[in-house]
Amino acid sequence: MSAIWNPQYETMPREELTQLQLERLQSTLHRVYRYVSYYHRVMDEARLQPEELQALDHLRRLPFTTKESLRESYPYAMFALPLREVVRLHFSTGATGAPTVVGYTHNDLRHWTDLVARNLAACGLTKEDVVQILFGYGRFTGGFGFHYGAEALGAAVIPVSSEDVPRQVQIMQDFRTTAIIGTPSYALHLGRMMEKMGLDPHALSLRVGLFGSEPWSEKTRQEIERRLLLTAYDSYGLSEIGGPGVSAECECRCGLHIAEDHFYVEVVDPASGEPLPDGEEGELVFTTLPKEAFPLVRYRTGDLASLTREPCACGRTLARMSRIVRRTDDLLVIRGVAVYPDTVEEVLRQFTEVGRGFQLVVCREEELDTLEVLVEIGNLHDLTLKAVESLRENLTHQLSTTLGLELTVRMVEPHSLHTPLGRVPRVKDERTL
């Protein structure tokens, strides 16, 4: 079993962790009430003074903070400190809409680095490793977050960021890179391109991959591992609450340990906002604990997961969250039927003639919702027109049976719906509600 980077906090008994969280939560609430006009107003409206929160579960008496409130506060109305005391700014990627901005003090950056170092140590990385970072180094948190964490661990860090595949592979070969960190879709792309270009993964020294920033499936994990000959770990974070380092898998790979000394986590029913018990899937809601520049209270992530506080074989006492496979934004309600794009993906995967990309287009015609599913054809040359039509009919039948919903399927050209980099908008909701 790999070393635990910060045993004091990562293996803290639950009772003591609760005490620590309470202390940190109370001082955070006092500070946001005093320094952030948004929270001052919200608490006044809830007729709640910070000192009335005397136990962790009293927090649920406060309303949620949403992406919307962050956007409205752009550029820095939600900062708890003047900009002159902030030493770094990052922007959230946010799949849609206007950007949001996050600030860090020196202390915030130190904490962040420590959290990421914990994640890297948890998947077995040490100072002996050579870490190649594939995340972008721009205003988003991925590149810098992992970079400083890996440096703190003492590993040799190569900030390659985005490069074409041959160059990327050349660096891996020349410097015997042992670990890569990036998005799972890029890792997959890398693996597939290597095969196309006849590059042998056996010539590389990769042993660990740490991937995150987008939902990915177990199946994708297996394919990445098979193609790149490494063990792939899942990591989770979001810029709004600080970036990577919020949670990650340990070597047991049975859920992602949440840094609960830094984040108070809740899982709520996405519709009602009511807290859900451990084990039930709901929306993750985080409250930052020791953050100075940009503390957030009850931030709704839109990410769906369940929690467990059962002990983990690795010895960490921190709660574990299930892997994120879908988001609340992905949840589509069409004519009263809940549709997750994942379900569509699962059906499509059963058809070998189908490509990777697809898109759900929802429209409203005369008060009635319609769903059209655009599906990429895998390889145009292998199929006759007739075969495409029969595939389309087949898909229509399978999908409408599985979803319990009438729909139409349109076949589109290969590679017209997905790009190897970035996220694929799997849903296009054109309803005006």
Add this chain to the structure above:
Amino acid sequence: MTAAHFLLRLQSIRVCYDHLEALKGVSLHLEAGEIVALVGANGAGKTTTLAAICGLLPLRGGEIQFQGRSLAGLRPDQIVQLGITQVPEGRMIFAEMPVVDNLRLGAYLRLRAGQRRAVAEDLERMLDLFPILRERKHVLAGNLSGGEQQMLALGRALMARPRLLILDEPTIGLAPRLASQILHTVAELREQGTTILLVEQNVLASLQIADRGYVLETGRVVLQGLSEELLRNRDVQRAYLGKDYEEV
């Protein structure tokens, strides 16, 4: 892979003087072997917090636990027996008694329990720790200088072999050289395994010897963290370290 164990835990404690709420839900903890500093302006609630721990003020809400056991309903002397000893601000030594007798008095409960030999050994240890007290062990305590009296008060508290030593303004009224000598001794005590909760007007000096700190303002903890983090925090620098906006 050992987890730390909290020696003392305060959970959302509230204390009132008549209608004035002096502590509005203060939570803090000490791990065994730590020095923790309680920082804040006059009237922030530092001394009230210490008095509440020692059982000198009743709680209006919340709970205090020492070694996992609630202190609710215990008298101050019972709390002392559990291993919590406070050196109050102003020292409170017995001026009419010689130094050695003042020290022996600190072990009063242990003498009553028949630990005569252990107490004699500790007395020697104290005289080693504070050589100035050995020199002056037969002098009446009232004739000691301010710094010597403070050392005597510290030594007397240690004679009780406390698990938790609470120090309220140990350097108040002392010349800078003596003050730093006292704080140096406090740091040494921690090296020997004593857990210390420290209230000190000299915020910089106290955070320099403490592991962690809590910043109290009007009965609330508004900041907490490792000492090095608090020293780097610009609010702390401005409010307690006398630094100007231009400097931080």
